Amino acid sequence: MAAQQKGAAKLRQYLADPEKIVICPGVHDGITARMALHVGFDALYMTGAGTAVSRLGQPDLGLTTVDDMATNAGMIAGLDRNVPVLADADTGFGGPLMVARTTEKYILQGVAGFHIEDQVTTKRCGHLLGKELVEAETYWARIRAAAHARACMGSDIVIIARTDALQSLGYDEAVRRLKGAVEAGADVAFLEGMESREQMRKVVQALSPTPCFLNMVGGGVTPLINAREARELGFKIVIWPMCGMSAVYLGMREFARELKETGEIKERYVTADDGTRKVDGSVRDVFELCGLKECSAFDQEVGGSSFLKGV
Template sequence: MAATAHVTPDTPAARLRARLESGRLLVTPSCGDALSARLIEDAGFDAMFMSGFAVSAHRIGAPDTGLISYGEMRDAVRDICATTRLPVLADGDTGYGNAMNVRRTVTGYARAGAAAVMIEDQLAPKRCGHTKGKLVVDRAEAVNRIRAADDARRDGGHDILIIARTDARHGHGLDEALARAEAFHDAGADILFVEAPHDEAEMRRICTELPGWKMANMVEGGATPILPPGVLAEIGYHHAAYPLTLMSAAIRAMQDALEALRDGRPPERLSSFDELRRLVGFDDYYQTEQQYSDRRPD
């Protein structure tokens, strides 16, 4: 009997892992809904990040201050993953409770199709990492969240990567943030994310002193300098997320269009109706529909 060749599962997590192992910086624009996810894939990126800031704004029109629930975030993961074949790295906030809630979050995100889930060490209700009012839990509790995340995927047989985020730089300094991140790695995290370093020197310390894959968060107007992808790669980052770029651009474009309509002017820089139909999926729908119809397309 011939031996059966080993086939690597073609899961979102497997595709993300292979991309990170390539050694090239992974740049991920962030989506907040299924339409923005479709646009990211259409633009030719290799993966995307699902931003909690963006989901909270898109889904409930509220700030990223812990108001959105686990169920709403999981549903957003499901809707986004159903729209794209790209790996989706999804914001899991604090895990929405204690270690048992973290386990549920990891399991729910994996079943919804996420390639990675991010768990952070903030005290609930959490805050955007570049706004005021951030507090973190003690180190032991923070590490237990990552242990619980790792246990959940192992016990459930889920292929999902864990991004471990610390916001300790804000109130406890970079040394504490680095100590937490190293402990997260030891607890099973795949990607380490030290939020809001204040300058390039701190970013270099993060990449030099920590093991494994590192993530940079490029928030326009935030505490961290916005560096070109080539510089981020040279420093030692493996993943650069842009959590607010698309939403900021979309808000400005919608404001400009609304201002024009209000003032009686035709809005500028609109997508054509043909392009709009393509982007939201009409062309694919009609093509598939023809398999089940004897009628010719209009």
């Protein structure tokens, strides 16, 4: 279990550091995770919406299974065990027994932290309309089930309690649900769909000393703020879940249109450190990002001969 525990231990160190705010780009597959690691993020967020659109080609309407989500989160977490991966766990995918099973799966995959929400099992993205919620007691039972499974596994995985109650039940009920979730074993509080900076400030104060989690969705209902502003408001974790999805959406749209309209995709060039021009985003660039040199070096280190003639 040592490898699986590294991310959770690191995340707890971050949460305990009064000067630290955890900024997580949303990633949904191997290449988006690799790029986020490459530019130096010290934590990643596996988005459930991104998992739905990338693995299923479907919207975030509760269509992913626990295996879809846990397997994807585990792949991302396995790329660098020193970098914590936080992951969406939707509603836990069922009643308390299923929530416990989900928790066990996420622990075994090396996930550092995950959030569970109070929507009905057929849930939807928190920034869509018409969300339906379970009763508070049902929600708290989910959190207790996750905490119990964590204790049984001897794990330190961080449980993040998310509520979508603000839209339909109001601020006071949302805060009540989060406080009850913390009493049930959650480590971090996540109020989804906040509509103003004042509401952001207010919930951090209401939940103190519990660390609070902020979701920055482009085109969503919550005003977008930067890391400095989030720190000043008191948040400890901020995710930008659309980071990878938007990049893929915009980039693929551009290249696909170019190929469709012109019959080709022209090479893009970049100036290298030595002053020479090279193709940007070449097949070798992608493979290097994903560990080409490291794979070759490992093979030779252990006595393999697969790559002696180069790659």
